[in-house]
Amino acid sequence: MLDKPYLARWKEQIDHSAGAIYLTLVDALALSIRRGDLREGDRLPPQRVIADFLGTNLTTVTRAFTEARRRGLVDATVGRGTFVRVGAGESHWRHTGPAVVDLTMNLPPIPQDPPLQRMIQGDIAAILKQQDLNSLMSYRVTGGTIEERQLGAKWIAPAVGPRRVDEILVSPGAQTALAAIVSTLAQPGDVIVTDRIAYPGIRTIAAQFGLILAGVDSDGEGMVPDLLDRACAQHHPRLLYCIPTIHNPTTATMSLQRRRDILAVAQRHHLHVVEDDPYSLLMDGAPPALAALDHARVSYVATLAKTLSPGLRTAYVCLPSADMTRRVTAAIRAIALTNAGLLGALTARWMQTGQAGQILDAIRRELRLRQAIARTVLGEGHCMNPEGPHVWLKLPDWWGSADFVAYARRRGLALVPSTVFTISGDPPQRVRIALGSAADAGSLEESLRGVVSVLQHKRSPGFADIV
Structure with a gap:
């Protein structure tokens, strides 16, 4: 018998579940990660071995592993097998309460000149006058x-x-x-x-x-x-x-x-x-x-x-x-x-x-302004493109990516940890800041100053509840 106690718990969950076996298996895997029975980087047994132990077929286990990868729980590496993904236990980073400013979504800022709302209203009215409604809605x-x-x-x-x-x-x-x-x-x-x-x-x-x-x-x-x-x-x-x-x-x-x-x-x-x-x-x-x-x-x-x-x-x-x-x-x-x-x-x-070109020009101007604000507030040493929509923020040695994001969330700032972007290996000590999703330049500057205050905060050893 495999010396993997979590497998016995998986089998018990499957035996007592009326739902689809592959989904029950994914939920059991997620629970094992949350409980610490499986840790980030742990290698899982081969799918055929798991299928034999659970008394199910290989197709069901393969389907479960595919769903587990979709949920960000595991990664497969050619020639090595399937491993618990780094960051698999951190899915809560999106769900720790509302943020004052959401800097997670890479959106273009909504331009004020030209006024987008007025432009859309006028153009939709013109389209409905000029084109057949049945065709538009078909x-x-x-x-x-x-x-x-x-x-x-x-x-x-x-x-x-x-x-x-x-x-x-x-x-x-x-x-x-x-x-x-x-x-x-x-x-x-x-x-x-x-x-x-x-x-x-x-x-x-x-x-x-x-x-x-x-x-x-x-x-x-x-x-x-x-x-x-x-x-x-x-x-x-x-x-x-x-x-x-x-x-x-x-x-x-x-x-x-x-x-x-x-x-x-x-x-x-x-x-x-x-x-x-x-x-x-x-x-x-x-x-x-x-x-x-x-x-x-x-x-x-x-x-x-x-x-x-x-x-x-x-x-x-x-x-x-x-x-x-x-x-x-x-x-x-x-x-x-x-x-x-x-x-x-x-x-x-x-x-x-030509309105598309006007909107693009307005978005480019606004992003350049926001990048300039980011460089002034955050300083040097971060990955930035003066015409781009985001910043790849470098963290000091005492901050891990997931810890930083969780603590920033408590301070009313929503950011994205590097674990979300990491395909393999250790995630870098960085987070992504999207500059376009703030309502305006003033709101962005205030939020970035909040980021700086979190950067300067040295986490105490007792800050163990943030993961």
Whole structure:
């Protein structure tokens, strides 16, 4: 018999539960982590061994582990097994009461000039006068109409260059697009290489489709090519996922040479690249997208959620070929069916009239102001891009990421710990601060001064209830 007392408790919970076995098993795993029976980094027995001990089938245990990964409880590492994820016991950081200011969501600030609310009201009224209501409120063409794709191609042209309309799609949000691309190109059990500190949405996608993430370390310019090369030789990945411009959360932006070096590694290992580009239009003179440098290898996603508004639920997708466009269109149809007609009409109107450009310019001005405030209040030593929407805050030695976030929450500040972004290895002593979600610059400055006071607070040994 395995010397794992928690397994006996799992079996007892399953035996006394009337619910689905795989969900009961996930809940039992979560309870073992909360109780301390399993600690962060602990290796779990092989799934077949667990299935035999519990008297269930391997498929049920595999399904449970997939759900556990989706919930952020475990991570799977190629050739090593499944481990309790670092930070698995910290899911409470989001739920410790209301915050005075929520600095967790990377939202663009709502511009006052032009006045967004008045603009939306006027444009919706004009759309309802000019277009048929039945068409607006009905199901739309998956991937967007020809006109919508043409507008999308024009919007992303500064990053990717001119592209044919049959290589462009309109998606209901970037996460839908990323999920569609990944599910089109990868099979369960395949490996995706990404930054070791990465956007959490890729972890959600990997868990949903049974994929394994392998993290690669970065420097000030982003992912290190030699380390990517080594990871590819070790893990034989199917895809590379990256954010080359104003990386979330580290703020790193790849130089042109770094982009070429990364693409050279991808070519050598026959990798398809999924380029997530939420932020390059926020920059003056951003380097060309990877998709502009390697047309045939890169699938590119640019959301409007960070440059205009997440309320539009729109992302533009640029794909290597018409065949790939057809395949990803089918995947989007399976996941989300179509875009919302009224939002699509509003987005198209903004693109046609130039209002989208006005809003983008206003958001860029406001973010530059907020970055200047952040640099003044927080000082040097943190990862910041003067045109970006967030700060990757470095913590002093006495603060761990989860402890800092929990204590800041008690002080009325909501931040995101590094554990949320960590794919593998130890989480860095950093937290992410989103600058766009504060109501205005004054509110942001006040909140950042609160962050500084927490930074300066030296935790006492008795501060053991914050984890």
